[in-house]
Amino acid sequence: MAEAADFQGMSPSPARRWLRRTGTLLAGAPLLAGVLQLPSSPAAHAAQTAAVADATGSGTVDISLDSLTPSAPTEGDTITVSGSVTNKGKQTVTGAHVGLRVGPTLQGRVAIDDAAKRTGFQLGPDPLEVGGKYVEKFSKLAAGVSRHFSISVPVKDLNLDSDGVYQLGVSLTGQTAAQPWDQVLGIKRTFLPWQPAGADTKTKTTYLWPLISTVHLRAETGSDAQQTPVFQNDDLAKEISPGGRLDQLLSLGSDLDVTWVLDPDLLASVDAMTRNYQIKNGDTTTAGKNQAVAKAWLDKLEKTVADKEKDVVALPFADPDLASLAHNGKDVTGSLSHLKDATTVASSTVQTILHVKPTTDFAWPAEGAVDPSIVKVATSAGADKVIARSDSLRETGGLTYTPTAGRPHGGGPPAGGAGSRRGTPVGGGQGKADHTNRPEPEIMGPG
Incomplete structure (x- = not known):
């Protein structure tokens, strides 16, 4: 499925549509x-491997x-x-x-x-x-x-x-x-x-703080008159429950000056959980019971992003994989028009659920990897800014630093270059979810 731009020194992105996006912190370095x-002796080597105390x-x-x-x-x-x-x-x-x-x-x-x-x-x-x-x-x-x-x-x-x-x-x-x-x-x-003296011009940066998950809703509804939504499992409830991955990201980000990057499909799924819903269990379904958890999580998110229209970005609905579409899907009839529809639906979904109008002119390809075909697909959906890793934008001038993040890419829109060296702004298990290849918060300069 997914295949990020194949540049020298870059590994392809995972084959998932909810791909992890990686970047870097501008400050900090490995400790x-x-x-x-x-030792050269095999016996000593074995002994030392078994006992760090040597x-x-x-x-x-x-x-x-x-x-x-x-x-x-x-x-x-x-x-x-x-x-x-x-x-x-x-x-x-x-x-x-x-x-x-x-x-x-x-x-x-x-x-x-x-x-x-x-x-x-x-x-x-x-x-x-x-x-x-x-x-x-x-x-x-x-x-x-x-x-x-x-x-x-x-x-x-x-x-x-x-x-x-x-x-x-x-x-x-x-x-x-x-x-x-x-x-x-x-x-x-x-x-x-x-730097003992104050800087003449301070660099402006922002954290891109993504709330993104896998697809949880099934392509079916209950047979009742209300067409009750059916979930593949109850994993989303675990993510938004106190201590869950998405709950921790929301709690951490609510106290920070960040730019929220939202997948409207996640919002729509949590919103569906606030009412009657069902969970698929083999050939049967059971009634979901986490309405209160879903309401609490959405209420907290709505209060967090209130009056922050400039700091809320909505990705196309369900975060489609731009690289896969660019390299393998353009010949599928209607694929690009559906991507445009996904952007349109994204804005209305965020406004309806969170009552804030998001920005929808950003594209964030898998792993931040871009090439001309990915940029072309991104712009077809209405994006005029692309978030890219710095090693997608090769610097030919031999600079020892990352230039201003807003940089031209061929004849296309400016690409915001987040550094390719990755940091971990949140600790513990935040970057080690074992059930989804989720994105990490990422820092980006002006662009």
């Missing part, structure tokens, strides 16, 4: 712990970071780094302390990527500790034990110089009985943006 060098060197202690505030400090700020250290070795670590290592300035994406990939402590690339009173000490750290730390440092004592992104390392230095001298036993790296 990578030092990894262990595996860790040695700068992989002896695992460091995880919980928070860095503020993430982009200004003059006069004090940054606070907190997290935990865990002794993965077999011996107790003594005389230990956690300290910060700031620098050097990283010039461009290549340098940031290289720093993110580096493993273990490396003298030179990893600078000296800030030191002084800005450490947290542990007299001993027994094997397998974890301890929390929190270090606060005034920005003026970090010796930051020119604008840029600085490497920020958090390391644990200590001793073991086998090696009774101070050495770095663990390190974790992250990044600290620094």
Whole structure:
């Protein structure tokens, strides 16, 4: 079914019409712990695979970071780094302390990527500790034990110089009985943006916050006079119930300044649940009982998007797969006209259920992948803006940064380039639904 544009370096999209869309966060980078060098001996390798406690060197202690505030400090700020250290070795670590290592300035994406990939402590690339009173000490750290730390440092004592992104390392230095001298036993790296002067022009960004699910209604109704809608199963009720995936997305997004991206089919399905409905169970049907859950979820969504017409986007009804249609469906009689109808129905559905008029001139192809045929299909449905991944828009000028998101694509409409590197703005199980290949919230610049 679905096949996203096949570009070098991009994997095809899954064969589903409710395809996951991925993007990136403009801020933040992977926080990578030092990894262990595996011994060459097969026997030792097997033993080490079975017991992480064999860790040695700068992989002896695992460091995880919980928070860095503020993430982009200004003059006069004090940054606070907190997290935990865990002794993965077999011996107790003594005389230990956690300290910060700031620098050097990283010039461009290549340098940031290289720093993110580096493993273990490396003298030179990893600078000296800030030191002084800005450490947290542990007299001993027994094997397998974890301890929390929190270090606060005034920005003026970090010796930051020119604008840029600085490497920020958090390391644990200590001793073991086998090696009774101070050495770095663990390190974790992250990044600290620094710009002492205010920006002349601030970049405007928005989170695209999708509420999208699989198709739940069957192409049939009950045999009664009311033509009661029939659902394939009761999975949608689980998603919108307290703690469910869609309930969590709505709860998180309601407190954020985001752009809501809605599949009208989802709204219509939940709306159908607010009245009598049936659930298919083999050759029989049973009465649905989650009307109250459906009403509560829709009421919360309606209150959240009230008076936010500019921040509500409606995708074509049932989120059709533009790539599949562009590559395999254009020769099917009436396919493009049906796509246009899906956009028209989208607007009326959102207005009827949420009482807000959405924007319908956006297209969001699977995986954000575009090529001329996908853009042509998207515009046939009325879209004049296409949300695309940055690696769909090849930069030939050798830039080390993502240019302004609104970029021309051939002779077609502007494409808003969300970065191809993916972040996870919501944690826990939000990005790991096992029953549907759902989209993640995604950040996008001006366009």
